[in-house]
Amino acid sequence: MANIILVGAQWGDEGKGKIIDVLTEQTDIVVRTQGGNNAGHTVFVGKRKFVLHLVPSGILRPGKTCVIGNGVVVDPLGLVEELRALRRLKVKVDGNLFISETAHVVLPYHRELDEQREILKGKHRLGTTKRGIGPAYGDKAARTGLRMLDLVRPDAFARKLRIRLKENNGVLKAFGARPLSFAAVHDAYRKAGDALRPHVTNTVVLLHQAMMRGASLLFEGAQGTFLDIDHGTYPYVTSSNTTAGGACTGSGVPPHRIDRVVGVVKAYTTRVGEGPLPTENAEIADLLHGMGREFGATTGRPRRCGWFDAVASRHAAMVNGIDDLAVTNVDGLDTLEMIRVCVAYRVANQQFDYVPGDVDLLSQCEPVYVDFPGWRRPLDKARRWRDLPGRARAYLNAIADLTGARLSMVSVGPARDQTIVR
Ligand code: IMP
Numbered sequence: 001m002a003n004i005i006l007v008g009a010q011w012g013d014e015g016k017g018k019i020i021d022v023l024t025e026q027t028d029i030v031v032r033t034q035g036g037n038n039a040g041h042t043v044f045v046g047k048r049k050f051v052l053h054l055v056p057s058g059i060l061r062p063g064k065t066c067v068i069g070n071g072v073v074v075d076p077l078g079l080v081e082e083l084r085a086l087r088r089l090k091v092k093v094d095g096n097l098f099i100s101e102t103a104h105v106v107l108p109y110h111r112e113l114d115e116q117r118e119i120l121k122g123k124h125r126l127g128t129t130k131r132g133i134g135p136a137y138g139d140k141a142a143r144t145g146l147r148m149l150d151l152v153r154p155d156a157f158a159r160k161l162r163i164r165l166k167e168n169n170g171v172l173k174a175f176g177a178r179p180l181s182f183a184a185v186h187d188a189y190r191k192a193g194d195a196l197r198p199h200v201t202n203t204v205v206l207l208h209q210a211m212m213r214g215a216s217l218l219f220e221g222a223q224g225t226f227l228d229i230d231h232g233t234y235p236y237v238t239s240s241n242t243t244a245g246g247a248c249t250g251s252g253v254p255p256h257r258i259d260r261v262v263g264v265v266k267a268y269t270t271r272v273g274e275g276p277l278p279t280e281n282a283e284i285a286d287l288l289h290g291m292g293r294e295f296g297a298t299t300g301r302p303r304r305c306g307w308f309d310a311v312a313s314r315h316a317a318m319v320n321g322i323d324d325l326a327v328t329n330v331d332g333l334d335t336l337e338m339i340r341v342c343v344a345y346r347v348a349n350q351q352f353d354y355v356p357g358d359v360d361l362l363s364q365c366e367p368v369y370v371d372f373p374g375w376r377r378p379l380d381k382a383r384r385w386r387d388l389p390g391r392a393r394a395y396l397n398a399i400a401d402l403t404g405a406r407l408s409m410v411s412v413g414p415a416r417d418q419t420i421v422r
């Protein structure tokens, strides 16, 4: 089997967890390469629901190896809790889950600073998940971060933590926030370090050795293309490279070893947090929320919703090199009489067929729509392409054509078997 990168081609929450789970069947190792526990991947196995934040979704398939790569930021307390919950559900996490020794650690001052910066920004806030992701990547870039290899070495950890707390407590005081106690932080994180130590290793070498033995890799993206720190709607983005390139830097697997890029989109658009969303629409949001859909897996926040944005998906195909498209949540549109697709943006008399890099300009963009007739039938029982009504097939073919990728998978519900592979 090939080495595959899976990316979100919208603003995150594209239903990647479910597609990863399906693709994992044909892969040996599943690798997370960026982000942290800001991510929330929901996977249903039978009637059981799993929400994963840091652990790759591959953990739910027996016999698979999972890797948290060097590009991820690891909240040790969050990860220990996630492993505990998985063990309670009888999911094997020992001997099959490895954490990069060079992955950076999220510490309590990162979470506290994330929160304080949001408060300071007031109505210009980003709407972060408050998991400390931005400050942790900030420390990584500033070369003041602690890494997993520090966390698992008691002497190094105590020494480095003391220095970092000195600086960060100064900053917290300036925000009017409470400083953190060395003893309390040290204690909790040392315990987590002890619990995680057996998983920590050189994952770059592990992955290369596995490839030499013929193993195939699946890189599971977190968040989505327009939350990418370089290619997203900056500053309304997360702090990592969510696009395909991030899979290589975040794992140490070079680009020429990648065979295929799979992009995942919802059949419509959603976003959580602030920032422009050109096709946002109150009616479709009410419809989806009324069906109990589109509440965040990590924060429970209702997601903002809109029509499918083919300008964005085409841009995502360009930046990621998407070969195959997986379209999820198609059943969310079952009741609509008419379904709109954005095919261009317009500002005054200028037209765009890509997503402008300037968020202020993007905020002014008016979508140009093409309308499709709805199929007005439940799709949740469809298992083959030919089970789909002609109108659903026409809609799906159109969004794949507009995106410029091959339509390879269609998901019509949360269960593993509610997936049509073309
Ligand atoms: P942060 O990653 O917590 O710093 O949040 C930055 C922005 O990314 C906010 O708008 C979040 O709502 C968004 N975000 C972060 N992680 C996810 C995700 O997994 N799905 C969707 N949006 C996310």
Ligand code: MG
Pocket: 012, 013, 039, 040, 041, 042, 297, 298
């Ligand atoms: Mg999510």
